Amino acid sequence: xxxxxxxxxxxxxxxxxxxxxxxxxxxxxxxxxxxxxxxxxxxxxxxxxxxxxxxxxxxxxxxxxxxxxxxxxxxxxxxxxxxxxxxxxxxxxxxxxxxxxxxxxxxxxxxxxxxxxxxxxxxxxxxxxxxxxxxxxxxxxxxxxxxxxxxxxxxxxxxxxxxxxxxxxxxxxxxxxxxxxxxxxxxxxxxxxxxxxxxxxxxxxxxxxxxxxxxxxxxxxxxxxxxxxxxxxxxxxxxxxxxxxxxxxxxxxxxxxxxxxxxxxxxxxxxxxxxxxxxxxxxxxxxxxxxxxxxxxxxxxxxxxxxxxxxxxxxxxxxxxxxxxxxxxxxxxxxxxxxxxxxxxxxxxxx
Amino acid sequence: xxxxxxxxxxxxxxxxxxxxxxxxxxxxxxxxxxxxxxxxxxxxxxxxxxxxxxxxxxxxxxxxxxxxxxxxxxxxxxxxxxxxxxxxxxxxxxxxxxxxxxxxxxxxxxxxxxxxxxxxxxxxxxxxxxxxxxxxxxxxxxxxxxxxxxxxxxxxxxxxxxxxxxxxxxxxxxxxxxxxxxxxxxxxxxxxxxxxxxxxxxxxxxxxxxxxxxxxxxxxxxxxxxxxxxxxxxxxxxxxxxxxxxxxxxxxxxxxxxxxxxxxxxxxxxxxxxxxxxxxxxxxxxxxxxxxxxxxxxxxxxxxxxxxxxxxxxxxxxxxxxxxxxxxxxxxxxxxxxxxxxxxxxxxxxxxxxxxxxxxxxxxxxxxxxxxxxxxxxxxxxxxxxxxxxxxxxxxxxxxxxxxxxxxxxxxxxxxxxxxxxxxxxxxxxxxxxxxxxxxxxxxxxxxxxxxxxxxxxxxxxxxxxxxxxxxxxxxxxxxxxxxxxxxxxxxxxxxxxxxxxxxxxxxxxxxxxxxxxxxxxxxxxxxxxxxxxxxxxxxxxxxxxxxxxxxxxxxxxxxxxxxxxxxxxxxxxxxxxxxxxxxxxxxxxxxxxxxxxxx
Numbered sequence: 001x002x003x004x005x006x007x008x009x010x011x012x013x014x015x016x017x018x019x020x021x022x023x024x025x026x027x028x029x030x031x032x033x034x035x036x037x038x039x040x041x042x043x044x045x046x047x048x049x050x051x052x053x054x055x056x057x058x059x060x061x062x063x064x065x066x067x068x069x070x071x072x073x074x075x076x077x078x079x080x081x082x083x084x085x086x087x088x089x090x091x092x093x094x095x096x097x098x099x100x101x102x103x104x105x106x107x108x109x110x111x112x113x114x115x116x117x118x119x120x121x122x123x124x125x126x127x128x129x130x131x132x133x134x135x136x137x138x139x140x141x142x143x144x145x146x147x148x149x150x151x152x153x154x155x156x157x158x159x160x161x162x163x164x165x166x167x168x169x170x171x172x173x174x175x176x177x178x179x180x181x182x183x184x185x186x187x188x189x190x191x192x193x194x195x196x197x198x199x200x201x202x203x204x205x206x207x208x209x210x211x212x213x214x215x216x217x218x219x220x221x222x223x224x225x226x227x228x229x230x231x232x233x234x235x236x237x238x239x240x241x242x243x244x245x246x247x248x249x250x251x252x253x254x255x256x257x258x259x260x261x262x263x264x265x266x267x268x269x270x271x272x273x274x275x276x277x278x279x280x281x282x283x284x285x286x287x288x289x290x291x292x293x294x295x296x297x298x299x300x301x302x303x304x305x306x307x308x309x310x311x312x313x314x315x316x317x318x319x320x321x322x323x324x325x326x327x328x329x330x331x332x333x334x335x336x337x338x339x340x341x342x343x344x345x346x347x348x349x350x351x
Numbered sequence: 352x353x354x355x356x357x358x359x360x361x362x363x364x365x366x367x368x369x370x371x372x373x374x375x376x377x378x379x380x381x382x383x384x385x386x387x388x389x390x391x392x393x394x395x396x397x398x399x400x401x402x403x404x405x406x407x408x409x410x411x412x413x414x415x416x417x418x419x420x421x422x423x424x425x426x427x428x429x430x431x432x433x434x435x436x437x438x439x440x441x442x443x444x445x446x447x448x449x450x451x452x453x454x455x456x457x458x459x460x461x462x463x464x465x466x467x468x469x470x471x472x473x474x475x476x477x478x479x480x481x482x483x484x485x486x487x488x489x490x491x492x493x494x495x496x497x498x499x500x501x502x503x504x505x506x507x508x509x510x511x512x513x514x515x516x517x518x519x520x521x522x523x524x525x526x527x528x529x530x531x532x533x534x535x536x537x538x539x540x541x542x543x544x545x546x547x548x549x550x551x552x553x554x555x556x557x558x559x560x561x562x563x564x565x566x567x568x569x570x571x572x573x574x575x576x577x578x579x580x581x582x583x584x585x586x587x588x589x590x591x592x593x594x595x596x597x598x599x600x601x602x603x604x605x606x607x608x609x610x611x612x613x614x615x616x617x618x619x620x621x622x623x624x625x626x627x628x629x630x631x632x633x634x635x636x637x638x639x640x641x642x643x644x645x646x647x648x649x650x651x652x653x654x655x656x657x658x659x660x661x662x663x664x665x666x667x668x669x670x671x672x673x674x675x676x677x678x679x680x681x682x683x684x685x686x687x688x689x690x691x692x693x694x695x696x697x698x699x700x701x702x703x704x705x706x707x708x709x710x711x712x713x714x715x716x717x718x719x720x721x722x723x724x725x726x727x728x729x730x731x732x733x734x735x736x737x738x739x740x741x742x743x744x745x746x747x748x749x750x751x752x753x754x755x756x757x758x759x760x761x762x763x764x765x766x767x768x769x770x771x772x773x774x775x776x777x778x779x780x781x782x783x784x785x786x787x788x789x790x791x792x793x794x795x796x797x798x799x800x801x802x803x804x805x806x807x808x809x810x811x812x813x814x815x816x817x818x819x820x821x822x823x824x825x826x827x828x829x830x831x832x833x834x835x836x837x838x839x840x841x842x843x844x845x846x847x848x849x850x851x852x853x854x855x856x857x858x859x860x861x862x863x864x865x866x867x868x869x870x871x872x873x874x875x876x877x878x879x880x881x882x883x884x885x886x887x888x889x890x891x892x893x894x895x896x897x898x899x900x901x902x903x904x905x906x907x908x909x910x911x912x913x914x915x916x917x918x919x920x921x922x923x924x925x926x927x928x929x930x931x932x933x934x935x936x937x938x939x940x941x942x943x944x945x946x947x948x949x950x951x
Binding site for chain 2 (some may be wrong): 056057058059061063073074078079080081082083084085086089091092093094095096097098099100101103104121122124125129317318321322323324325328329330331333335336337338339340342343344346347350351
């Protein structure tokens with residue numbers, strides 16, 4: 001069960017981050033998911049990303065809904081608060097949490113059922129608010145906990161273990177997010193940690209709504225021949241459009257890039273995202289271009305991955321609402337109460 | 352027959368023609384003469400074009416509820432003329448716009464019909480269609496003022512205040528009032544046998560609606576996050592919160608907001624936002640009505656089990672389903688008390704007036720934080736949207752919010768290990784921590800089965816331990832919630848138990864019954880779970896009349912469930928047609944029940 005703690009044995013030379021913590025300090029309880037589940041690889045990438053960013057564990061908030069994916073916050077960073085909410089409603093809870101305290105780092109972990117079926121409304125509206133959070137969809141095309149029904153992200157023609165192939169159109173979270181105005185949109189694959197870690201780091205640093213759609217095969221219900229969300233299918237058709245490097249604030253861009261291939265974008269805290277484009281003509285700052293490219297890739301049967309779109313200038317929910325800089329939850333009561341005299345003045349309006 | 356300061360004026364108009372300001376003006380003028388008033392707005396679920404009524408009860412005795420009488424009908428809406436005429440109490444008057452002739456059939460014996468050519472006069476005097484329509488409504492204020500001897504100077508003063516920034520409108524409105532006033536003085540015997548005479552009974556009082564008072568209460572309670580989905584009749588609560596925040600919650604120098612309002616995509620999201628915010632230490636609330644409570648069900652159960660504070664205002668309207676959105680009822684007691692699946696129960700507060708909405712709001716935040724559970728404030732359309740005369744709201748500067756058992760960084764530092772759901776103090780309320788405060792404070796908030804340590808569990812004993820402890824907390828809640836308001840008449844074996852907006856009607860009925868030598872004791876419950884005094888009161892009586900505004904006797908059912916009272920002792924007196932209850936109903940029903948008792 002998820003409360004089983006992992007044994008803590010660390011090598012004395014294990015790397016430490018800016019806080020002096022090791023990657024072990026960012027681990028959580030032992031996973032209770034099936035052996036080989038893509039979600040566990042994503043958990044590992046998450047741990048690596050928050051470790052490398054040097055986020056204080058208790059300043060991180062882990063939010064989720066219901067489903068296999070939503071269990072995973074128990075499996076990373078035990079010293080962070082977690083909020084395992086109700087099915088499909090993690091976005092609203094995170095909105096409230098962020099409204100009260102915008103100083104924490106929010107990771108929301110969801111799945112294709114949680115985000116694209118029961119929670120489609122909340123998924124859409126949290127994007128509209130440009131809530132400052134990293135929103136991960138662990139996308140496997142099936143309902144795991146209820147034993148393998150198609151989800152809304154199942155592709156047309158994909159086959160379940162039993163029964164007929166899926167005939168309904170899938171909802172693609174990436175193109176949906178482009179349409180709804182998300183400001184950081186990426187797709188990854190649980191089997192490619194090297195690509196995932198910088199994508200997560202960028203998503204955590206980006207000030208605004210960052211979506212990471214991560215193909216994460218379900219080994220028990222959707223990893224067979226004929227499935228379009230299996231490990232083998234994903235490996236065969238996935239295509240890096242853009243490799244992304246994350247460069248922390250004050251660090252220099254050291255890697256050498258060919259002319260026209262690299263494109264650095266500076267984030268609000270001075271860190272940089274460097275796009276390494278495998279297609280020279282791709283412009284990740286153009287919403288229209290990203291949408292068109294994505295549509296074309298579907299025609300080609302490709303699963304394109306990488307950071308597909310970024311807009312680092314739009315304000316988040318608090319900017320849009322005009323909130324004070326201090327987290328609302330930490331404003332002393334004295335500053336919130338207008339007092340006796342003011343009430344008397346207000347009363348004069350109602351005489 | 353002549354009466355002073357005891358008259359009911361009802362005005363029938365068309366929605367969207369500016370009659371609201373005319374009616375408000377009339378009511379406020381009487382209030383400023385020192386005479387208590389009750390105002391009720393009977394409006395359609397519509398923006399423009401449907402019939403709407405406003406009723407002003409002038410009550411020198413200071414009663415709080417509407418009357419079942421209409422003395423003066425201002426029938427401005429030809430569409431409802433016949434209905435309006437039928438509603439006038441015998442011996443009363445009807446004023447209509449005589450610009451267009453009316454059939455003789457549309458008169459009634461015992462009702463004096465007074466025609467005033469309002470449209471013609473306004474068309475001759477004012478330019479532009481809009482002004483003519485609006486001024487026609489202001490002009491009837493002048494007619495009523497002349498007939499009842501309402502002080503014109505007070506009306507002028509009110510106009511000057513209202514249009515302080517649009518001076519030209521003062522003149523226009525004054526002219527319109529003059530047209531009506533002069534016409535009435537010249538053509539009718541003024542005043543009528545019923546008049547309004549100055550008194551000194553409104554000093555220290557205000558006229559305010561419950562939603563405004565509740566919104567103001569949220570500001571004073573220190574709420575910083577408000578989430579909502581607009582729904583009649585609760586919308587004006589968030590409007591009020593927003594308006595007061597704009598005034599009082601701006602950061603000096605930057606003008607930035609010390610509040611955050613989230614207009615959510617639906618009520619499910621609204622309550623989700625509230626829970627996220629309280630989890631993170633803010634005071635947060637959501638105003639809604641019955642349909643919103645239905646949608647919030649799952650999250651309310653979550654908050655009960657995961658033990659998160661939340662404040663929900665349910666401004667009740669007539670159900671079931673969409674029901675009648677602009678009509679009042681007290682029909683959500685059961686839905687709120689047990690909102691959500693599983694063994695779930697919630698703390699409810701029942702304000703009876705706008706004044707109590709203000710104080711209940713503050714109390715609700717304190718209770719929610721103390722008990723770490725949702726607290727629902729059950730107002731209704733009558734309290735929430737109608738203008739009530741009530742004592743000025745007072746603020747006690749010594750008030751300190753009760754934020755409940757929240758561990759600080761220092762406290763956590765000194766602890767070996769923190770466990771979320773331990774009953775350390777024996778009151779059933781565990782200690783909680785806020786994210787971001789201290790690494791030792793972290794825990795996993797979940798709606799799934801958990802042990803007292805906060806860990807996931809499917810173990811029977813561990814599960815039971817937590818849900819049983821929640822019952823201990825429930826008994827603590829019973830001691831913390833406000834007790835009932837009890838009035839003993841004299842030794843009597845019969846009593847009334849009632850709730851919320853029935854209070855005015857019950858109090859007035861008690862006076863009327865006393866005049867017939869029937870003295871009843873009265874207990875108004877203010878919260879659920881019911882405190883010990885409620886049980887004591889009921890147990891002292893052989894028979895209890897439970898007065899409430901719903902079909903299914905929901906308060907009575909709650910009393911049975913929570914206090915295990917014998918149903919045979921509680922007779923339901925139910926008013927549920929969507930209009931606010933009035934004293935006549937209570938008197939008649941009590942008399943009928945007493946007669947039954949004697950016959951038996």
